[in-house]
Amino acid sequence: MSFSPLFRTIVFAISLVFSLIVLGIAAHITSVTLEYFGGYLIFGALAIATAVLTIVTIPVLFIMDVLRRGAFTSMIVVELVWLFVLWVLWLATGADAASATSLTFPFGCNYFNPLENQICHEFAAVEAFAFLNFILMFVYTVVILVFSIVAGSRGNSVWTSSVKEANFHAPTNGATTTHPLTQYSGANATHSQPEAPSNTVGTPVTV
Known part of the structure; x- marks a missing residue:
């Protein structure tokens, strides 16, 4: 496994774990505030919504890439846009x-x-894990974005490929053309001079 897919797998796995932790803590905070104060905190609701979105969509991005080659959700451009939102x-x-x-x-x-x-x-825990998830996804997004831009500058567009299939380090695309007259050189080149047409008319004989 190359660096990019491995990096992607690690980031997705850690993000899911952190999201589950945030979901559980935020749900408990919301439960306590509803019980004692009859309402909920905005950050608690936002934490639950963000964690649920992450838990639902990150496995979809990963599993679709494994099960179906060329899936729309596996495209680098789609993945970068959605991770930016997250x-x-x-x-x-x-x-x-x-x-x-x-x-x-x-x-x-x-x-x-x-x-x-x-x-x-629990307030502090939600804050810490939220910022950790932000850092993970931000770093991953920047790394893949830079790799994609560098690959594109080499003539190797990877935006519609998946991270698993993209070859970010491929050389510049382009065919080299060899002129037929330059395929031989130096002493190995043999230049044949065209032969002059022979004169078939004979010399008259005097008797």
Whole structure:
């Protein structure tokens, strides 16, 4: 397995794990706020929505690439666009969680009530994993984008290929043409001079 597919697999797997963690924590935060305050926090709902989108779509991108060659979802351009959407959502989730943490728990997690301490730590966990997912997807997107641009500059367009099938390091496409007169050179070249037409008219004989 080359670097790009392996890198893709690792990023997708870690992102899924982090998304599952965020989904569970955000769901618990939302459950507590609904129970005690009769409402939910915006960052909690955003975290749940972003995690669900990631958990649903990332396996689709990966499995379709394995099961069906040339699938629309496997194209590099489609994958980059969708991952751009995801990392923007994860960035927004992390930023919203950081804002909610600073407003709700301005003095850190030092409360006598164990539930308050737990929720405070869960706020921080959502923030941390959201930013980690953002960093993972952002780095992967930038790397694949740069590889694709470099390959395109060499005349090897990979935008409609999958990461698994794309050859980012292929040389520039182009055929070389050899002129027939230049295929021989030096002492090996033999130039034959055309023979002059022979005169078949004989010399008259005098008797």
